[in-house]
Amino acid sequence: MSQGNRAPFVVAHRGASAALPEHTLAAYELALEEGADGVECDVRLTRDGHLVCVHDRTVDRTSSGTGLVSEMTLEELRALDFGGDGEPVPVLTLSELIELVLDWRSRPTKLFIETKHPVRYGGLVENKLLAELQRFGIATPASADHSRAVVMSFAALAVWRIRRAAPLLPTVLLGESSRYLGGGAATTVGATAVGPSVKTLRDHPDLVDKAAAAGRATYCWTVDDPADVALCSDLGVNWIATNHPGRTKAMLSS
Template structure:
């Protein structure tokens, strides 16, 4: 996972989620057609161990159903509509999204997978995600730069587990500035990139150079304003997550 001063590369945050309902195939398909360099998703485990792309602990905000993801089985969750009313959408699994990315022929696209914590099943989410990446043959890339998947988390322990089990997979430690300014947590867990919010980056632009000095890329979220896109480009941020990848790509041209 590398970036350079010609970047940043554009990651579609939950798909093209400003235009389509988040975490739906329609949102990710639009992001790919708009030229996104990467797709971002959040993953959780259902009660019966399926990996689903849902940001919140509950499905109330994003579906016609109600309840906690980890307390519901896959068949129950699959029965809800995750669309916007006018455009119905099925529950998206990580396998669905990996297939979409690998089948996309226009250009290689990276999948940025965020594991949520704290969660009921603890480290099982990382184990399940790595098993799925192995199943698709993308858990052991030849190098981090050529990897099709990136694992991210706000939990340092989650990043450490991935680095220990799949050392060639790039990882992002997400969080506030305390993780980056001293370099402590990112160094300890072996993260290959740091992931500050755009607010943190505005307040502490030196994050990017400090990360680069320790051999790490920078992934910034969630960058939707033109001035922030320009700031990221000026600072040399490698990857930016945005809800509108098409517009952001146009700004960068």
């Protein structure tokens, strides 16, 4: 996940989600068109074992329906509208997003996948995710720098599962706690990067240097304010997640 001496890489948080409904194919297509270096998604398992890109435990906020993702089948989810305006927009599966990213030929783009915890299916989420990455041939990269996928979680155990099963896949241990970011849990589970929120980074700007000293990259979320973009750039953050990928890319290149 290293970047050398350059501005932070820009990750589209749930796609270009300030402009279009989050976790929709259109939001990710726009992010790629705007030049995002990476795209981020959250994944959950449906009742019949499919990985879908939904942040919340329920579909209430982001769709026309109600209920827990884990209690619904993929067919039931596909009957809902996740667009909220105009033509109905179906739920996005992880496989559909992977296909989009890998088929985007203008440049290689990384896919940052966050597994949600605690969840009904526990470690099955990571097992299904690894199987999906294997199916697309991106589960065993030649090196972390050249990996097309990065797996993230707030749960240290989830990161440990990935590191144990696929040691070459880069991982991010997300978290507000400075005890995670200062070494502790990140060292224990072997995370290749730490993921503070931008608020945590404002309060503890030394985290970037501490992570670098431990050989870890830094992924900061969710960076929308221009002052925060500048802060991340000044501190040497490697990857910043933003709802405004095009605008953020422009700010960093100006």
